[in-house]
Amino acid sequence: MKTIHTNHNLTDMYNHPDVALAIGFFDGLHLGHMSVINTMKEIAEEKELAKAVMTFDPHPSVVLNPEKKRTDYLTPLDEKRRLLEAIGIDYLFVVSFTSKFAQMAEEDFIRDYLTNNHVKEVVAGFDFTYGKFGKGNMMKLEADKQGFNVTAVAKQELNTAKIATTHIRNALIEGHVNEANAQLGRPYKISGLVVQGEKRGRTIGFPTANVAPDEAYVLPKLGVYAVTLKRTGSDQLLKGVCNIGYKPTFHDPAVSAVSIEVHIFDFAESIYGERVEVFWHEFIRPEQKFSGIDALIAQIKQDKESAEQLLADISLD
Template sequence: MHTIHVNRIEEMYQHPDIALAIGFFDGIHLGHLTVINKMIEIAEEKKLKKAVMTFDPHPSVVLNPEKKRTDYLTPLNEKKRIFESLGVDYLFIVPFTSKFAAMAEKDFIRDYLTNNHVKEVIAGFDFTYGKFGKGNMLKLAEDRQGFNVTAVSKKAMNNEKISTTDIRRMLTEGEVLKANEQLGRPYKIAGIVVQGEKRGRTIGFPTANVMPDEDYVMPKLGVYAVTLKQVATGETFKGVCNIGYKPTFHDPSKSAVSIEVHIFDFSESIYGERVEVFWHEFLRPEQKFSGIDALIAQINLDKGQAEEILRDIDRSSVL
């Protein structure tokens, strides 16, 4: 996949004719995949290259600073990886700046679509563009210059539109199963295994302390059944994870949130390695225990519950 960070508009134009899916695509959930798959279908039918245009940062950073979104279900590098795995040929990353937000609708059409060798535009029914977001899919079809327009209708689940906003809410409320259902895969946070306090090994439960390498949406604090993938080897292991402040040992007001995974039947040192944590099910909220014995007893219960949940998990099913 050829990735183009659009610092100058002319940088986009050196490629063959394309079918282009447009959107922010945070999460690349089942609704987004409907758009991407439609683009792929049209590109293959029309013998066009497959392309996606996305934006960075989230438009709210410019348009609504008081409620700006700076953490993501799929940060930029994760988006790139998923788009490449889907067979996208060209990825255009457009800086969402004040100047871009104020662009006239027809200028957007000319500079980012017509002059960009776009022959097919595919986007969700609610995609907007141009100053004040006045351009929409109906208007794009009316004002198009040299390309066709396909608006993809909403993707619903249980009679509700699948949306990034809802998935974010589900994760922060511990509703991981529902979030994963709308994503179409387990939620994932990638990062590096770093040195921790090494307290877990002293009580029989060594953990991998994972520091996220991008700005991910953090799930509700608590304990989860997870799988962990070593990126270098491709191996995936089952485990139980605590995300939180470890209140039995720390004052939450003076501590940072940590992600610690106890990997079942695993004794290797993986410090410095990049790993991916897949969140399968919320077990319980984080809590402060009266002492080490009570903590160990609860961890044993958590481990048993996680093993039961993960028993039928297909390790190859995680992306």
């Protein structure tokens, strides 16, 4: 997959064959987003066009609504890029969402980012908007199109609820991992590096991999989770129990940073410096402060047993 960062240097963007294009911010690449992208892929294959996705960076709220700006994501840009490449997208256009871009006239967006960009098919969600003040919508795009066809994908629902990034974010923040995963269509994932930690876990019989996210991910509710983990370059799925939080038994939350520590079952290798992916499956309990090491160890044993039961049906193949 070729990634093209526009930075509004549009001449560089145009160096590619005719494409079918899915447009949206696509944070999460959830089931609703995938309906748009899969529709684009079907049209591309039928019309023998390259498959392309256009997204924006940063989130438009950074420019349009600073008081409620979104700076953490379900799928930060690099994560989004990896997921799109894995499903066979040929081109990813990353449009810089700046104040200048936000003021662009609707007809200029159509001309510069669609018609001149060799776009022959445009696919987007029914609620996609563009141009200054977001006045352009899918009906107007159909009316004003220049050299391309337009397909609007209807609202996607799960159990009568709209599938939406906001719902998924809220579900994760509240610890409702199952609800978030159902709308994502897969377990929520955070990628990062295994870094040196305090190494306290190994002294109490539960060594952990301290995972430092490499992008600004939405963090689930603080607490203990049943998780799986993959190492870079390996398809092997490892099961574990994860604590995300401040470790209040040892630290003052007011002055400590959040850490993600995974105890991997039946695993003794050193993986410092490796990039890993942590998949979140089930919330077990909130983070809590214990009276001492013995109480902590007893609870960790219970958490491990709970995680083993919750992950029992997940295949390691």
